[in-house]
Amino acid sequence: AQTVTQSQPEMSVQEAETVTLSCTYDTSESDYYLFWYKQPPSRQMILVIRQEAYKQQNATENRFSVNFQKAAKSFSLKISDSQLGDAAMYFCAYRVNRDDKIIFGKGTRLHILP
Amino acid sequence: KAGVTQTPRYLIKTRGQQVTLSCSPISGHRSVSWYQQTPGQGLQFLFEYFSETQRNKGNFPGRFSGRQFSNSRSEMNVSTLELGDSALYLCASSLEGKNTEAFFGQGTRLTVV
Numbered sequence: 001a002q003t004v005t006q007s008q009p010e011m012s013v014q015e016a017e018t019v020t021l022s023c024t025y026d027t028s029e030s031d032y033y034l035f036w037y038k039q040p041p042s043r044q045m046i047l048v049i050r051q052e053a054y055k056q057q058n059a060t061e062n063r064f065s066v067n068f069q070k071a072a073k074s075f076s077l078k079i080s081d082s083q084l085g086d087a088a089m090y091f092c093a094y095r096v097n098r099d100d101k102i103i104f105g106k107g108t109r110l111h112i113l114p
Numbered sequence: 115k116a117g118v119t120q121t122p123r124y125l126i127k128t129r130g131q132q133v134t135l136s137c138s139p140i141s142g143h144r145s146v147s148w149y150q151q152t153p154g155q156g157l158q159f160l161f162e163y164f165s166e167t168q169r170n171k172g173n174f175p176g177r178f179s180g181r182q183f184s185n186s187r188s189e190m191n192v193s194t195l196e197l198g199d200s201a202l203y204l205c206a207s208s209l210e211g212k213n214t215e216a217f218f219g220q221g222t223r224l225t226v227v
Contacts, residue, residue: 037218043202045218091157100147100208101170102216104157 002027004094006105013082014113020067021077021108023092031097034068036077039107040088048090051075053097079110087112116141118207118219126225132193135222139186139207145169146188147216148180151202160203163188164210192224200226 004025013019025034036048051059051068058066063080079086092105119138127133139146147170148160159172163182180190186207192199202223206216 042220043204043223044220045204045206047215047217050215099170100145100162100164100216101159101172102147102149102157102206103159104149106156 002029002094002096002103004092004103004105006092006108008108009106010109010111012111012113013079015082015084017082018078018080019082019110021079021090021092021110023075023077023105025073025075025092025094027073027094027096029096033095033097034066034075035093035095035102036064036066036075037091037093037104038086038088039091045091049077082112084112084114086110118205118217120203120205120219120222122222123220124223124225126227127195128227129195129197131195132191133195133224135190135192135203135205135224137188137190137205137207137219139188139205140217143207143209143217144186145208145210145214146182146186147206147208148188148190149204149206150174151204151221152200157204160190195226197226200224 032053034051038046049061067076089107095102121136145164147162151157162170166182177193182188202221204221205219208214208216
Protein backbone atom coordinates (compact mmCIF):
# COMPACT_ATOMS: atom_id res chain seq x y z
CA ALA A 1 0.00 0.00 0.00
CA GLN A 2 1.15 3.51 -0.77
CA THR A 3 1.28 5.62 2.39
CA VAL A 4 2.72 8.96 3.43
CA THR A 5 3.62 9.56 7.07
CA GLN A 6 4.28 12.88 8.76
CA SER A 7 5.35 12.21 12.32
CA GLN A 8 5.17 15.80 13.56
CA PRO A 9 1.58 17.01 14.02
CA GLU A 10 2.77 20.47 15.09
CA MET A 11 5.97 22.45 15.07
CA SER A 12 7.04 25.94 16.04
CA VAL A 13 9.96 28.04 14.88
CA GLN A 14 11.18 31.53 15.60
CA GLU A 15 10.89 34.04 12.81
CA ALA A 16 14.08 34.11 10.66
CA GLU A 17 15.15 30.67 11.91
CA THR A 18 15.28 27.40 9.95
CA VAL A 19 12.89 24.52 10.41
CA THR A 20 12.72 21.02 8.94
CA LEU A 21 9.50 19.08 8.46
CA SER A 22 9.78 15.31 8.19
CA CYS A 23 8.04 12.93 5.83
CA THR A 24 8.41 9.26 5.01
CA TYR A 25 6.53 7.28 2.42
CA ASP A 26 6.05 3.72 1.41
CA THR A 27 5.79 2.53 -2.18
CA SER A 28 6.87 -0.28 -4.44
CA GLU A 29 6.83 2.00 -7.48
CA SER A 30 9.99 3.38 -9.02
CA ASP A 31 8.58 6.30 -11.00
CA TYR A 32 6.78 8.84 -8.88
CA TYR A 33 6.59 12.43 -7.72
CA LEU A 34 6.80 13.85 -4.23
CA PHE A 35 5.30 17.16 -3.20
CA TRP A 36 5.02 19.53 -0.30
CA TYR A 37 1.79 21.51 -0.21
CA LYS A 38 0.98 24.43 2.06
CA GLN A 39 -2.57 25.07 3.29
CA PRO A 40 -2.98 28.45 4.98
CA PRO A 41 -6.18 29.45 6.83
CA SER A 42 -7.70 30.40 3.47
CA ARG A 43 -7.82 26.59 2.91
CA GLN A 44 -6.38 26.76 -0.59
CA MET A 45 -3.76 24.09 -1.16
CA ILE A 46 -0.62 25.66 -2.61
CA LEU A 47 2.23 23.69 -4.12
CA VAL A 48 5.48 24.60 -2.37
CA ILE A 49 7.94 22.25 -4.04
CA ARG A 50 8.03 19.04 -6.06
CA GLN A 51 10.61 16.33 -6.61
CA GLU A 52 10.76 13.73 -9.37
CA ALA A 53 11.92 10.42 -7.97
CA TYR A 54 14.35 9.79 -10.83
CA LYS A 55 16.23 13.02 -10.05
CA GLN A 56 18.98 12.65 -7.48
CA GLN A 57 19.41 16.38 -7.05
CA ASN A 58 17.29 17.86 -4.28
CA ALA A 59 14.71 20.40 -5.41
CA THR A 60 15.00 24.01 -4.23
CA GLU A 61 12.55 26.90 -4.47
CA ASN A 62 13.90 30.09 -2.90
CA ARG A 63 13.79 29.55 0.88
CA PHE A 64 12.34 26.05 0.52
CA SER A 65 14.45 22.98 -0.12
CA VAL A 66 14.04 19.26 0.28
CA ASN A 67 16.23 16.42 1.42
CA PHE A 68 15.20 13.47 -0.73
CA GLN A 69 16.57 10.11 0.38
CA LYS A 70 15.11 7.61 -2.07
CA ALA A 71 16.52 4.46 -0.50
CA ALA A 72 15.26 5.50 2.92
CA LYS A 73 11.97 6.74 1.41
CA SER A 74 12.37 10.02 3.20
CA PHE A 75 11.42 13.46 1.92
CA SER A 76 11.91 16.32 4.38
CA LEU A 77 11.22 20.00 3.79
CA LYS A 78 13.57 22.70 5.04
CA ILE A 79 12.32 26.25 5.36
CA SER A 80 15.06 28.83 5.78
CA ASP A 81 14.64 32.36 7.14
CA SER A 82 11.09 31.54 8.34
CA GLN A 83 8.55 34.29 7.84
CA LEU A 84 5.20 34.93 9.50
CA GLY A 85 3.49 34.15 6.21
CA ASP A 86 4.90 30.62 6.33
CA ALA A 87 2.50 29.72 9.15
CA ALA A 88 0.21 27.07 7.73
CA MET A 89 -0.54 23.38 7.54
CA TYR A 90 2.06 21.56 5.43
CA PHE A 91 1.24 18.34 3.65
CA CYS A 92 3.69 15.90 2.20
CA ALA A 93 2.23 14.11 -0.81
CA TYR A 94 3.03 11.43 -3.34
CA ARG A 95 1.83 10.55 -6.79
CA VAL A 96 2.74 7.67 -9.07
CA ASN A 97 3.83 8.98 -12.46
CA ARG A 98 1.24 6.97 -14.39
CA ASP A 99 -1.61 8.06 -12.13
CA ASP A 100 -3.35 11.27 -11.16
CA LYS A 101 -4.35 10.40 -7.60
CA ILE A 102 -2.34 12.28 -4.99
CA ILE A 103 -1.81 10.58 -1.64
CA PHE A 104 -1.37 13.00 1.25
CA GLY A 105 0.13 12.71 4.70
CA LYS A 106 -1.86 13.89 7.71
CA GLY A 107 -0.04 17.22 7.80
CA THR A 108 2.19 19.26 10.08
CA ARG A 109 0.89 22.53 11.50
CA LEU A 110 3.71 25.06 11.49
CA HIS A 111 3.64 28.03 13.86
CA ILE A 112 5.97 30.98 13.35
CA LEU A 113 6.88 32.79 16.55
CA PRO A 114 7.59 36.53 16.20
CA LYS B 115 -5.86 33.71 -15.42
CA ALA B 116 -8.65 32.71 -13.07
CA GLY B 117 -7.92 29.91 -10.63
CA VAL B 118 -10.02 26.91 -9.70
CA THR B 119 -13.43 28.05 -8.50
CA GLN B 120 -15.56 26.02 -6.15
CA THR B 121 -19.13 26.85 -5.25
CA PRO B 122 -20.63 27.21 -2.81
CA ARG B 123 -17.96 27.98 -0.21
CA TYR B 124 -20.13 26.87 2.69
CA LEU B 125 -23.09 24.56 2.92
CA ILE B 126 -25.24 23.22 5.73
CA LYS B 127 -27.43 20.20 5.06
CA THR B 128 -29.55 17.83 7.09
CA ARG B 129 -28.94 14.10 7.39
CA GLY B 130 -30.63 12.20 4.59
CA GLN B 131 -30.55 15.08 2.14
CA GLN B 132 -28.41 15.20 -0.96
CA VAL B 133 -25.95 17.85 -2.05
CA THR B 134 -24.23 18.95 -5.24
CA LEU B 135 -20.90 20.76 -5.25
CA SER B 136 -19.45 22.52 -8.26
CA CYS B 137 -15.92 23.01 -9.52
CA SER B 138 -14.81 25.19 -12.43
CA PRO B 139 -11.25 24.34 -13.45
CA ILE B 140 -8.62 26.69 -14.80
CA SER B 141 -9.30 27.49 -18.43
CA GLY B 142 -7.78 24.82 -20.66
CA HIS B 143 -7.50 22.21 -17.93
CA ARG B 144 -9.23 18.95 -18.78
CA SER B 145 -8.62 16.96 -15.61
CA VAL B 146 -10.58 17.55 -12.42
CA SER B 147 -10.01 15.63 -9.19
CA TRP B 148 -11.98 15.73 -5.96
CA TYR B 149 -10.67 15.22 -2.42
CA GLN B 150 -12.36 15.01 0.96
CA GLN B 151 -10.54 16.57 3.91
CA THR B 152 -11.50 15.72 7.49
CA PRO B 153 -9.58 16.13 10.76
CA GLY B 154 -9.63 12.39 11.36
CA GLN B 155 -8.89 10.94 7.94
CA GLY B 156 -6.98 13.83 6.41
CA LEU B 157 -7.11 14.29 2.65
CA GLN B 158 -8.59 11.41 0.71
CA PHE B 159 -8.99 11.04 -3.03
CA LEU B 160 -12.57 10.72 -4.23
CA PHE B 161 -12.36 10.55 -8.04
CA GLU B 162 -10.85 12.09 -11.13
CA TYR B 163 -12.51 13.08 -14.38
CA PHE B 164 -10.85 13.69 -17.70
CA SER B 165 -12.73 14.68 -20.85
CA GLU B 166 -16.07 13.81 -19.26
CA THR B 167 -14.95 10.31 -18.24
CA GLN B 168 -14.20 9.07 -14.76
CA ARG B 169 -10.64 7.84 -14.95
CA ASN B 170 -9.94 6.97 -11.34
CA LYS B 171 -11.97 6.41 -8.20
CA GLY B 172 -11.09 6.32 -4.52
CA ASN B 173 -12.49 4.08 -1.83
CA PHE B 174 -15.78 5.82 -1.11
CA PRO B 175 -19.33 4.44 -1.05
CA GLY B 176 -21.61 4.76 -4.06
CA ARG B 177 -23.40 7.68 -2.40
CA PHE B 178 -20.52 9.78 -3.70
CA SER B 179 -20.70 10.42 -7.41
CA GLY B 180 -19.55 12.97 -9.89
CA ARG B 181 -19.60 14.06 -13.46
CA GLN B 182 -17.80 16.34 -15.82
CA PHE B 183 -19.28 18.48 -18.53
CA SER B 184 -17.95 19.25 -21.99
CA ASN B 185 -16.53 22.57 -20.73
CA SER B 186 -14.56 20.59 -18.08
CA ARG B 187 -16.63 21.91 -15.20
CA SER B 188 -17.31 19.18 -12.70
CA GLU B 189 -19.96 18.46 -10.14
CA MET B 190 -19.83 16.16 -7.17
CA ASN B 191 -22.97 14.73 -5.63
CA VAL B 192 -23.46 13.11 -2.25
CA SER B 193 -26.78 11.42 -1.62
CA THR B 194 -28.36 10.37 1.68
CA LEU B 195 -26.01 12.55 3.68
CA GLU B 196 -24.54 11.24 6.93
CA LEU B 197 -22.98 13.21 9.78
CA GLY B 198 -19.60 11.77 8.81
CA ASP B 199 -19.80 13.43 5.42
CA SER B 200 -19.09 16.77 7.09
CA ALA B 201 -15.81 17.83 5.57
CA LEU B 202 -13.94 20.23 3.37
CA TYR B 203 -14.26 19.11 -0.24
CA LEU B 204 -11.39 20.22 -2.44
CA CYS B 205 -11.27 20.23 -6.18
CA ALA B 206 -8.05 20.24 -8.19
CA SER B 207 -7.58 20.81 -11.88
CA SER B 208 -4.68 20.06 -14.18
CA LEU B 209 -3.98 20.11 -17.90
CA GLU B 210 -3.86 16.39 -18.39
CA GLY B 211 -3.78 14.82 -14.95
CA LYS B 212 -0.94 12.36 -14.43
CA ASN B 213 2.25 14.27 -15.24
CA THR B 214 0.97 17.80 -14.87
CA GLU B 215 0.71 20.00 -11.81
CA ALA B 216 -2.58 20.09 -9.90
CA PHE B 217 -4.05 23.44 -8.84
CA PHE B 218 -6.51 23.45 -5.98
CA GLY B 219 -9.58 25.50 -5.28
CA GLN B 220 -10.47 26.90 -1.87
CA GLY B 221 -12.92 24.14 -1.19
CA THR B 222 -16.51 23.78 -0.09
CA ARG B 223 -17.09 23.36 3.62
CA LEU B 224 -20.02 20.96 4.04
CA THR B 225 -21.65 20.59 7.43
CA VAL B 226 -24.25 17.87 7.93
CA VAL B 227 -26.54 18.32 10.94
